[in-house]
Amino acid sequence: MDGNSLSVIKLKNILLVTVPDDPGDDTIQELQNKVLNAIEKYESKGLILDISNVNILDSFFARTISETTQMVALMGGQTVIAGMQPAVAITATELGLHLGKAISTLDVDKALDIFTDNFKTV
Amino acid sequence: MPYINSHSNSRYISAFDKWQEQKDFVKFTKDDEEALKKMHPTAMKYADDFVEKLYEHLMSHPDTKRFLSDEKTLNRLKLAQKAYFLDLTSGDYGEEYFNSRLKVGIVHQRIGLPPRIYMTTYCYYMQLIIPTIYGNPDFDAETANAIFMALYKIINLDQELAISAYIHATDEVISRQSEEIMEMSTPVIQIWDGVVAAPIIGTLDSGRTQQFMERLLEKIVETNSPVALVDITGVPQIDTATAQHLIDTINAVKLLGSQVIITGVRPVIAQTLVHLGIDLTDIITRPSMAAGLKVALDKLSIKVTDMSKTTQGS
Helix, strand or coil: CCHHHCCEEEECCEEEEECCCCCCHHHHHHHHHHHHHHHHHHCCCEEEEECCCCCCCCHHHHHHHHHHHHHHHHCCCEEEEECCCHHHHHHHHHHCCCCCCCEEECCHHHHHHHHHHHHHHC | CCCCCCCCCCCCCCCHHHHHHHHHHCCCCHHHHHHHHHHHHHHHHHHHHHHHHHHHHHHCCHHHHCCCCCHHHHHHHHHHHHHHHHHHCCCCCCHHHHHHHHHHHHHHHHCCCCHHHHHHHHHHHHHHHHHHHHCCCCCCHHHHHHHHHHHHHHHHHHHHHHHHHHHHHHHHHHHHHHHHHHHHCCCCEEEECCEEEEEEECCCCHHHHHHHHHHHHHHHHHHCCCEEEEEEEECCCCCHHHHHHHHHHHHHHHHHCCEEEEECCCHHHHHHHHHHCCCCCCCEEECCHHHHHHHHHHHCCCCCCCHHHHHHHC
């Protein structure tokens, strides 16, 4: 899986990224770069990472998500992780992996709800 | 109980060869077998008499009498008892003997006869047999001693087998029950659109946590529920390990994008949690499932109204 197949979709003032099945370290690094560049370009308020295709979450991936969340926050955006699989959540808990300040939601729909709710209140 | 394999599901405790080792251990030799054989004619002679006396003794005690309810059972038992007694001096202590002795323990356990009765009955038995060894004109003092020793050894082996079978049978019951409890004690049910509830009954050990966590997470994803109520009313006592298991479950649920509300926090549980210094401040906790459901509905922006009151008011 090379980084070029990753697409960062802009939806109004949010970015949506579907993480491919079993991403390699290069893909994950590429993902971070693309996301940060897109936020700079569109001044996006939020990032949704759809990880429903991901079967294995390793420590590198977990750390990158956590770091990306912090970076996105520094650039004024909120990160939401959508659609984590139960098996991935269990493994992550057992290994003590943390996703930092990222919020989780059950699916992309609910992730979009978070942003619309937030924008209503803000 | 060296020949008991506690992990095996077999009805019989396997390993006859282990019993051979056991025989070596108590120094039960060919000489002993020969000595017991010498006793066989005497045993034949007294067998019926002994069995009668034994059952007379058992019938005279209410503790043992209740196992000997009807005439038919009694007669069958007397026959079995006679065969059992004659087997003692048969001189053949092979696999058949081993299996028959094991069965004694298994059957006694099944009918609920306590090992105490089995042991004391054996003692009474000895009181009947010993005089026929030492009072026997056919045996000189040395032979009598040899027979007594051999008898003592084989009876010890007998008892050990029966007691091990008792323990094994009881262990089987326990392991079957704990499996059943494990299977039925962690249901996860959807109680509202977007809310699942999981009442935990019993102690939460690591094995059950794993199973519980899997079921809860699967159900949350399946029903797309943002809120999960975990009810601990049925958890008798909480310790640091149980609390950690709960926290792990809560963290896994959080990763999915759903939220756990702990319900059924009884006063004693609240006291223990504080005394143990377990920090649950980041987690919503409520004393009852009903209170938890209210929080859940609030989170989902669902309002439940009492129709009767609304109509009255309008």
